[in-house]
Amino acid sequence: MVWIKNGGGLTASDVTPEAVYRQRRRFMQAGAAMLGSALATSWLPAEARVSLGEPKPGPFSTDEDKTPFDDVTGYNNFYEFGTGKRDPARYADRLRTDPWSVAIEGECEKPSTLALEDLLKPHAFEERIYRLRCVEGWSMVIPWIGFPLGDLLKRFQPTSKAKYVEFQTLYDPKQMPGQRRAVLDWPYVEGLRMDEALHPLTILAVGLYGQVLPNQNGAPLRLVVPWKYGFKSIKSIVRIRFRETQPTSSWMKAAPREYGFYSNVNPDVPHPRWSQKRERRIGEFRKRRTLMFNGYGEQVASLYAGMDLRKYF
Ligand code: MTE
Numbered sequence: 001m002v003w004i005k006n007g008g009g010l011t012a013s014d015v016t017p018e019a020v021y022r023q024r025r026r027f028m029q030a031g032a033a034m035l036g037s038a039l040a041t042s043w044l045p046a047e048a049r050v051s052l053g054e055p056k057p058g059p060f061s062t063d064e065d066k067t068p069f070d071d072v073t074g075y076n077n078f079y080e081f082g083t084g085k086r087d088p089a090r091y092a093d094r095l096r097t098d099p100w101s102v103a104i105e106g107e108c109e110k111p112s113t114l115a116l117e118d119l120l121k122p123h124a125f126e127e128r129i130y131r132l133r134c135v136e137g138w139s140m141v142i143p144w145i146g147f148p149l150g151d152l153l154k155r156f157q158p159t160s161k162a163k164y165v166e167f168q169t170l171y172d173p174k175q176m177p178g179q180r181r182a183v184l185d186w187p188y189v190e191g192l193r194m195d196e197a198l199h200p201l202t203i204l205a206v207g208l209y210g211q212v213l214p215n216q217n218g219a220p221l222r223l224v225v226p227w228k229y230g231f232k233s234i235k236s237i238v239r240i241r242f243r244e245t246q247p248t249s250s251w252m253k254a255a256p257r258e259y260g261f262y263s264n265v266n267p268d269v270p271h272p273r274w275s276q277k278r279e280r281r282i283g284e285f286r287k288r289r290t291l292m293f294n295g296y297g298e299q300v301a302s303l304y305a306g307m308d309l310r311k312y313f
Contacts, residue, residue, distance in 0.1 A: 079183055
């Protein structure tokens, strides 16, 4: 490192184009966060392509302690890279996220396939600190960077027949070695009812902890639906389809008695093989009580008024 004496009060931002300077600074922050960890820096190319700007704090954020970055990016479920919790961090560097495009199709006036850059262009990114409760019984608090899914969906003008939205992850066994095994019926598919998809809590995430999403967390674009079990929050999305009929998710196909379409976090409806009353927040020792709708009942309970949530689990 060469230090230049500060004669005229110049800083790096005065002599470097703003965008390059900001990018470089973000690279440096990313580097610092990764120091001492064995994680690959595979997501840096995406960084060069999609600037996160300076996300504003968004609504609905919890003030609970955030789960440490190393846990958020080192303990994952992403079966396309293996079923072990450490597999995604180890193998997801094989995923190429540039170029990336997303097809929007089905019941809408303006179906199109857009390059990620064009898909993201109109949206301002916000930080949303959400709880994520995995169906397996652990939870995290993650500072996502993203924007409301509803803002994106409306651009394609869903028709009156659009009652549901289906999402698909990339299918490419060369890049995703987990897809060479029939653990699930690939590609990974998830779905939401239209009102759930348009709910202001539902976001598409492009980053976390102020940085571009690491591949293991679902780069370059993933869903986050914080009142539902984590498996609804599908990663690395390449297709969004408006549908008249309810989609069948990969987990419903794999085990229909265990995983329903709604999958709202509900401590009173046990999984057939274990209770859902408690959860272990990653980093904590004692278990906590699981909250109805993962604590977002005030915002979403009305979506399910009159529904028997034991039947529609
Ligand atoms: N999306 C895809 N495509 N494949 C997966 O295996 N796992 C889900 C969800 N999205 C999964 C996925 C599950 S079970 C959980 S709990 C969350 O991602 C985990 O997200 P995280 O690893 O970013 O914490």
